[in-house]
Amino acid sequence: MAAEVDGTLKRVLVPLLLPEKCYDQIFVQWDLLHVPCLKILLSKALGLGIVAGSLLVKLPQVFKILGAKSAEGLSLQSVMLELVALTGTMVYSITNNFPFSSWGEALFLMLQTITIAFLVLHYRGQTVKGVAFLACYALVLLVLLSPLTPQAVVTLLQASNMPSVVVGRLLQAATNYRNGHTGQLSAITVFLLFGGSLARIFTSIQETGDPLMAGTFVVSSLCNGLIAAQVLFYWNAKAPQKKKKVEL
Numbered sequence: 001m002a003a004e005v006d007g008t009l010k011r012v013l014v015p016l017l018l019p020e021k022c023y024d025q026i027f028v029q030w031d032l033l034h035v036p037c038l039k040i041l042l043s044k045a046l047g048l049g050i051v052a053g054s055l056l057v058k059l060p061q062v063f064k065i066l067g068a069k070s071a072e073g074l075s076l077q078s079v080m081l082e083l084v085a086l087t088g089t090m091v092y093s094i095t096n097n098f099p100f101s102s103w104g105e106a107l108f109l110m111l112q113t114i115t116i117a118f119l120v121l122h123y124r125g126q127t128v129k130g131v132a133f134l135a136c137y138a139l140v141l142l143v144l145l146s147p148l149t150p151q152a153v154v155t156l157l158q159a160s161n162m163p164s165v166v167v168g169r170l171l172q173a174a175t176n177y178r179n180g181h182t183g184q185l186s187a188i189t190v191f192l193l194f195g196g197s198l199a200r201i202f203t204s205i206q207e208t209g210d211p212l213m214a215g216t217f218v219v220s221s222l223c224n225g226l227i228a229a230q231v232l233f234y235w236n237a238k239a240p241q242k243k244k245k246v247e248l
Contacts, residue, residue: 017044043206047101050196050203054105057193058112061186062119071120073183075175079117081168083137085161086110089216091144092158093208095151102207105196161216169223176230181237190231194224 014023022037031037065071086106093103114137121130143149144157176182200217204210 043203047203051104054108060188071123075171078168078172081164083113085164088157088161162219194228197221
């Protein structure tokens with residue numbers, strides 16, 4: 001019976017959360033304070049938690065736009081630059097064979113971000129342009145993931161993430177400051193992104209050892225923190241109501 005339980009536990013944890021040597025270290029030798037293995041376990045658990053959470057992290061933003069039938073307060077340029085950063089992270093991680101738990105949220109956030117970009121265009125009366133944008137993005141993504149794209153170009157794209165994140169967040173911050181409110185920006189989405197980027201600093205160092213990835217998440221955390229601070233500052237500020245013309 002004990003052997004069956006041990007076998008089941010091992011199938012669940014290895015290699016999803018632990019390499020086999022760490023499983024033996026913790027559950028066979030009962031070395032519960034083995035720091036290197038505990039770091040791996042924590043990193044894997046955090047990474048998978050971030051990936052799972054990313055399935056829903058931007059849905060509050062999408063629903064808020066749909067409910068208001070408006071994308072007021074959202075900077076299209078900021079959304080586009082965030083999409084560039086997410087695409088760079090995803091393509092770079094895939095081509096370098098990083099574990100899915102270290103970058104998987106980029107895939108789901110990309111799908112949600114491109115939806116937001118389309119909705120912004122749609123509610124600005126540019127639906128045709130939005131459809132064309134979706135088609136062009138899909139084509140570019142296929143090219144980037146194909147053998148046609150040199151590794152140097154993929155690395156350059158990942159390196160461009162830092163300026164993309166900084167400029168994108170500063171554009172959104174400037175829009176918030178200019179408007180004196182955060183409009184249809186979802187507080188839930190903002191705080192989830194901030195928490196996720198903070199956790200990613202640790203997981204990217206632990207799972208990839210790539211300074212470019214870790215540096216990107218440090219910068220992302222600082223920028224997301226700025227937007228989160230604005231959400232708190234403008235918490236009670238409301239967008240001015242548009243006056244409807246009264247027909248006589």
